[in-house]
Amino acid sequence: MKQVMRMIDLVRRAQQGDGTAYLELFQMYEEDLYRMAYVYLGNAEDALDAVQETAYRSFRSIAKVKDPQYFKTWLVKIAISCSIDQLRKRNKEVPMKTEYYDSILAVDDNDITLTISLKDLIESLDLDEKHVILLRFYYDFTIREVTEIMNIPLGTGKTMLYRALKKLRKRVEGEDIYGAK
Amino acid sequence: MGPNKVRQQMETIPIPPDLRQRSQLGIESAASKQQEDLLRKRKRVKRSIGMVAAMLAVLLISATFINHDKVWAALHKALQFIPGIGVVSEDSTTERYVLKKPISLSVGEGSIIVTGIMSDDELTYITMTGSQAPRPEQVILINERGAEYSINGSMASWSSTEWASEFWYKGRLDAVGSMKLILPVDPPVEVPITLEKAETFSSYPEMGETAAINGVSITAIPDRVGDKARVSLVSTHSEDFFIIDYGIVGVHMHDESQRLNVMDAEGQKMEIEHIQGLTAPEGELYFKLSGDVGNRYTLTLPEISVTYRDEVTVKIPTEAQDNLNQTFEIAGFPVTITKIERVEESSLRVHLDFHYDDQSAASLYNLSIEQSNSAKLNERTGAIEYIEFEMKPGAKEMTLKFNRPDVVIRGPWQFEFSEESFKANE
Numbered sequence: 001m002k003q004v005m006r007m008i009d010l011v012r013r014a015q016q017g018d019g020t021a022y023l024e025l026f027q028m029y030e031e032d033l034y035r036m037a038y039v040y041l042g043n044a045e046d047a048l049d050a051v052q053e054t055a056y057r058s059f060r061s062i063a064k065v066k067d068p069q070y071f072k073t074w075l076v077k078i079a080i081s082c083s084i085d086q087l088r089k090r091n092k093e094v095p096m097k098t099e100y101y102d103s104i105l106a107v108d109d110n111d112i113t114l115t116i117s118l119k120d121l122i123e124s125l126d127l128d129e130k131h132v133i134l135l136r137f138y139y140d141f142t143i144r145e146v147t148e149i150m151n152i153p154l155g156t157g158k159t160m161l162y163r164a165l166k167k168l169r170k171r172v173e174g175e176d177i178y179g180a181k
Numbered sequence: 182m183g184p185n186k187v188r189q190q191m192e193t194i195p196i197p198p199d200l201r202q203r204s205q206l207g208i209e210s211a212a213s214k215q216q217e218d219l220l221r222k223r224k225r226v227k228r229s230i231g232m233v234a235a236m237l238a239v240l241l242i243s244a245t246f247i248n249h250d251k252v253w254a255a256l257h258k259a260l261q262f263i264p265g266i267g268v269v270s271e272d273s274t275t276e277r278y279v280l281k282k283p284i285s286l287s288v289g290e291g292s293i294i295v296t297g298i299m300s301d302d303e304l305t306y307i308t309m310t311g312s313q314a315p316r317p318e319q320v321i322l323i324n325e326r327g328a329e330y331s332i333n334g335s336m337a338s339w340s341s342t343e344w345a346s347e348f349w350y351k352g353r354l355d356a357v358g359s360m361k362l363i364l365p366v367d368p369p370v371e372v373p374i375t376l377e378k379a380e381t382f383s384s385y386p387e388m389g390e391t392a393a394i395n396g397v398s399i400t401a402i403p404d405r406v407g408d409k410a411r412v413s414l415v416s417t418h419s420e421d422f423f424i425i426d427y428g429i430v431g432v433h434m435h436d437e438s439q440r441l442n443v444m445d446a447e448g449q450k451m452e453i454e455h456i457q458g459l460t461a462p463e464g465e466l467y468f469k470l471s472g473d474v475g476n477r478y479t480l481t482l483p484e485i486s487v488t489y490r491d492e493v494t495v496k497i498p499t500e501a502q503d504n505l506n507q508t509f510e511i512a513g514f515p516v517t518i519t520k521i522e523r524v525e526e527s528s529l530r531v532h533l534d535f536h537y538d539d540q541s542a543a544s545l546y547n548l549s550i551e552q553s554n555s556a557k558l559n560e561r562t563g564a565i566e567y568i569e570f571e572m573k574p575g576a577k578e579m580t581l582k583f584n585r586p587d588v589v590i591r592g593p594w595q596f597e598f599s600e601e602s603f604k605a606n607e
Contacts, residue, residue, distance in 0.1 A: 018336045019212045020318060023205055030204045035194045048203045055207025060214065064551065118190045137187035 004069070011068035014059065022059050029072065030055075033079045036134050040083035042122050053082040076139060077149055080131060087127075120168050129164035132157060212338055261379040262388050262402060262415065265297025266308055267464040269385075269415050277301040278356055278376035282406050283456075288314040288370055291342075296456055296465075300356035300376060307332060307348040307362075310456055315366040316344040325358035345457065385417065392594040395542045397487075399427070401480055401596040405603040406467065409454075412443075412480060412596075414464040421512070422487040424462045425587065429455050432486055432546060432589050434563035439483045443468050446477045474600050482594040492584035497521060499529060499572050499579055512586045514545035527574055531581075532567040547587035 007028065013021035030051060037050035058078050065074055125133060128150070135146040147157035261270045263279055270277065280298035291313025299306045307320060319333045330350055337346040356376050364370040382388045389402035402413040414427050426432075428441035443451040443466075451468040462485075470476075489512035497507070497518060507518045520532040535545045537559070546564040554570035572579055 013335065016336045017212075017215070017338045018334070019208055020334065020337060023208050026204050026208065027201065030200055031196050034196060034200055035191045038194045039191070044197050048197060048200065051200065052203040052207040055204045056211045056214075059208045059211035118193060121187070121190060133187060134191075138191050 007071060008068040011062070011065060011071050014062045015065065019059070022062065025071075026055055026058070026075075029075055032138070033075070036076070036079060036138065037083045037086075039118075039121050039130060039134060040080075040127075041086055046086055047083075050079065050082045050086045053086070054079040057082065072139075073141070073145070073149060076135070080149075084127065124167050125164055128160055129167065132160045133164050133168075136161060215338060260382045260385065260388065262382065262413070263297065263299045263379065264402075264404065264413060265465070266299055266306065267297075267413055267415065269388075270379075275301045275303075277379040279379045280374065281377050282404075284372060284374065286364075286370055286372060288364075288366065289368075290314075293364065293370070294456060295362065295372065295374070298356075298374065298376060299379075300354065302353050304352070305330075305332065305350040305354055305356055308346070309348070310343070310345045312343050316346060317364045317366050319365065320348050321363040321365065322350075322354065322356065323361040323363070324355050325360060326355065328355070330354045343457070385415070388415070389413075390596045390598075392592075392596065394592050394594055395590050397424070397485065397590055397594075399482065399485075399594045401598075403598055403602040405470070408470060408472070409467045410470050410478070410598070410603040412466050412598075414462075414466075414482075418487075421491070422489040422588070424485055424487050426462050426486040427464060428482050428485055429453070429463050429466060432484070432563045434558060434560055435484075435589075441466070441480070441482050444479045444481070445471065446475075451478065470600060470603055472600075476600040478598045478600075480596040480598065482592050484589050484591045484593075487588050487590055489586045489588060491586055492582060494580055494582050496578050496580050497531065499523075499576055509583075511548065511583055512545065512588060514543075514586065514588070516545065516548070516583075524569060527571055528569055529572045529579070530567050530569045533565055535564045537562045537564045541591075543588050543590045545586055545588050547585075548583045549585040551582050551584075 007025065010021045010025035014025060033054055034047055034051050037047035037054075038044065041047050041050060054075070058075055061078075065071055121130070121133070131150055132146055135141045135149060136143060141149065143157055143161060144154060146161075147154050150157065152160075261277055262268075263270060263277075264281055265279075265283055278300045280295065283297070284295040286293045286295070288311070291311065293309060293311045293314050295307065295309050297306075297308040305322070309317075309320075316337065317334070319331050322330045322332055324330070332348045332350040335347050335349045337344060358375070360374050360376070362372045362374050364372075385391045385398065385400040389400045391398060391400040393399075397416055397418045399414055399416045402415065404411040404413065416424055418424070428439065431437075431440040441453070443453060445451060454467040455463050456465060457463060468478075491512040493509055493511045495507070495509050495518070498505075498521065500521070501523050502521045505518050505521055508515050509518075510516070515536055517534040517536070518531055519534050522530040522532070524530045533548075537544045537546065539562070544562075544564070546562060548565060548568075550568060550570065552570040554568045556568045557566045558564065559566050
């Protein structure tokens with residue numbers, strides 16, 4: 001509760017142009033935003049660019065946040081949009097980098113259907129599926145909130161989530177059969 | 182799949198050491214861009230009146246458009262003007278101490294100006310600007326009895342060379358007598374200050390010459406700082422809008438003659454200086470006095486800019502249409518969407534007619550929309566001719582939310598001063 005109050009106070013101050021307050025506020029979320037951008041973009045440099053752009057765009061338009069309680073939701077939306085823009089820009093210019101391959105970790109869980117890797121998250125899902133998975137499971141938004149953020153009907157969101165989960169399960173099973181990492 | 186698995190995997194992504202620096206860079210660029218906009222696009226940092234009201238109990242008086250009587254009647258209350266901060270407090274029962282003149286300090290290669298200080302039973306509030314000088318995040322005030330108070334920054338805007346900051350302390354700190362203000366920058370700056378009791382006035386005209394035109398009553402308060410005249414502008418008007426510019430910078434693209442100006446008795450235009458603070462409008466201007474006792478000066482505000490607190494949502498088709506002529510109203514001004522064009526595959530250009538009329542009491546010239554956009558302005562009036570923005574692919578119609586309508590209100594508000602007027606408060 002105290003943290004929420006602090007967050008609301010910082011939003012209000014940032015809305016009055018206080019850059020220091022906004023930096024403090026943004027830093028509460030920057031690691032999450034970076035990791036999310038990383039899943040979209042697959043490498044550290046592009047993910048950092050996306051975070052920097054998110055900081056820039058969000059401070060430019062902080063005055064538009066009407067209800068500071070929903071600041072996080074608003075910020076995540078901007079971060080997604082920055083990652084997508086970065087992706088578009090990058091896809092025109094350079095091929096996908098592969099540095100993330102090294103960071104795949106095994107999960108010590110006997111239930112193969114519960115085992116996913118970073119590689120699965122990055123490689124097997126399309127953009128919409130990444131949105132839905134990250135928002136639902138990384139940010140813990142409800143599926144209704146996810147669909148509101150994505151501006152899609154609830155039914156579509158549920159279908160996307162189902163499809164994404166199915167893809168991840170299939171992929172993990174496939175990797176198991178073929179002895180992939 | 183459990184949600185913890187996604188989280189677990191995400192948490193394996195290492196955080197690079199320069200993440201924090203990159204966030205800071207993004208925010209600093211945004212702040213810097215904001216400053217550029219201030220200077221180049223003549224836009225202002227608009228501060229919520231609500232916050233000012235809460236902190237300083239700013240007097241806001243409702244007045245109907247072109248209803249002078251009501252404005253004047255409401256003005257006859259006890260008032261205190263806070264110099265440098267540019268507000269008028271209606272609550273004159275409180276003992277309030279103010280910094281009567283700004284203090285200029287040389288810091289390293291640059292300078293800092295303490296533009297205003299106000300202290301009463303409930304709070305102490307300090308405003309400062311800096312140029313090529315470090316920006317303190319807090320200041321220390323030591324009162325006459327030696328009690329030391331740290332006062333934190335509450336708001337700031339900065340570019341690579343200029344900054345403006347505000348500091349406030351909640352509670353009483355006995356800011357009477359000879360005090361010291363310490364700016365903990367490198368090297369630290371110590372400045373002696375003495376606050377004086379704020380004068381109480383029974384009306385705006387008692388503070389300075391007052392002119393009421395088209396629903397906006399403006400008072401020009403004369404004062405003297407060294408060999409310069411200082412004029413502080415304060416105003417009363419409807420709560421439906423707030424003033425963003427007294428014409429010091431002027432409406433983008435409007436003729437130079439529409440800017441605020443000061444002429445001496447011989448019709449010579451005086452060179453005006455102003456300090457860019459955090460809050461809009463800039464309400465303080467300085468010009469050099471001639472020293473000739475018989476000299477007279479005329480301050481003219483040909484027009485001012487205000488922003489209305491209004492918004493309107495409009496649905497528009499995304500197909501190109503040559504003769505759409507869809508009209509909506511914002512802040513009482515009609516706006517016609519005359520034409521819609523598709524620019525490239527995913528951009529929409531919406532042509533607007535603001536029905537701008539130079540001869541009317543007020544004209545709408547700018548609007549904001551929520552989407553990032555670019556706009557073409559009329560080269561003479563500065564009114565938007567069209568706005569262009571990205572549209573959602575495949576959408577048949579779009580909902581646009583227009584807000585923050587900027588309106589120019591025409592005067593002129595005119596004020597006459599003698600050289601003597603600027604000695605009154607010395």
